[in-house]
Amino acid sequence: MTSPAPTPSGADPAASGPADPSAAGSDAGSVDPSLSGSDAGSTAAATPAPSAAQPGPLTADAIEALQSALTAEQAAVWAYGLVAAYARDQVEMITEARSGHLLRRDSTTARLIQGGATPPEPAAAYDVSVDVKDPASALQLAMDIETDAAAGWRVVIGSTDDPELRGFALAGLSDAAVRLAMWKQVAGVTPTTVPFAGQA
C-alpha cells in the first residue's frame, strides 16, 4: 500500500498492494452500470447501480485484485472504529462510511466465494502508521482508509475483462472517491478532489 492506511498487524503491507492495471486486455461485452440521476450529495447517490449482468467466473488476475480490495475493505471496517474514538464530532459520517465498507466487504467476500476463490480472513487488528491521538489525526486516518480502498478497486477494474466485475469495482472506487473528498472537506484539506481516483 502506498499510503499509511491500516495493514494487518505483523503482515507485509506490500503484500496486499495493487497490481499494475496497465496490462493490455481484450475487449469485453456490454454492461449497464447506470448512475443515479440525483446529485451526489451522499456516497450512495454517486455509486453506479449494480450491473444487471450475472457474475461470471473469476480469473487469477481478478481473484488477486479482489482479495487485495477485500483486505482494504476489512481494514477500513476495523479502522473506522479507531476514527470514531477520536473524531467524535463526525459520528454520522463515520457511521455511514463504516456501513458502506461493511456492505462492500461482505459483497466482495460473497463475490470471491461465488467465483470459486477463497476470501482472505480479516485480521484481529491492523497497524496504522498514523498515530491517532486527536481529531486531526483521526481524520488523516479516514482519508488514508479511503485512499487505499480507492486504489484497491481501481486495480480490480484494470484486472478483468468482465463488465460485471468492472461495474462492481467501479461502485467501490466511486464510493471511496466521494468519501475521500468529503473527509478532505471536513479536514480543510485542499484540493478536495483528485483527477484520477485510486491512482497514486
Added chain:
Amino acid sequence: MTRRTLFAGVGAVAAAAALSACSYFGSGESEPSTLQLDPGALDPINGLIATTRLHLLRLNAAIAATKAEAGRLTPLRDDRQAQLTALEKERARLDPAAPGSAATSSTAAPTGAVTLPETPEAIISAVRGDAATAQVQFTDAISAASRFRAALYGSIAAALASHRAVLV
C-alpha cells in the same frame, strides 16, 4: 444530400455494406462503397475527449463569471485539464497521428465561447450537471475498453462522482 453525407458516422460502413448487398436503389448491381473505415473516428475515446474539452470551456467560463466560486471551481477545472491531457496522451499512444500526439501537440487548454446561466446558483448547477453527464459517459465506456483504458475511465468516472459531491 449525397449518400455519403447521409450515412457519415459510426454506422456508415455497415449501412453502406447493407445497401450495397441489398441493392436498395434497385439497380440490381452492387456498387463499391465510397465510404472508408476510419478506425480513429470509431475510437470511443474521441467522444470522451470532446466532452472533457467542452466541460473545460464551461468551467473556465464559470470561474470567470462567478468569482466567489473560483476557489471551489478552480481545482475541479485543474482535474479536468489533467484528465484531458491523459486522454489525449492515451489516444496518441495508439494513434500517433491523432491530435495531442507528440507530432501534433495540442494539449493546451481549450478556448472558445460558451453560454452559461446567469445566476451563480444556476452556474454551479450547470457545472454539476456537466460532471454527472461526463460520469455517465466514462462509466458507459468502461465495459468495452481494454484493461488499461477501463482503469483510466473508471478512475475518471469516480473522480467526477467526487466533483458532483463537492458541488452540492
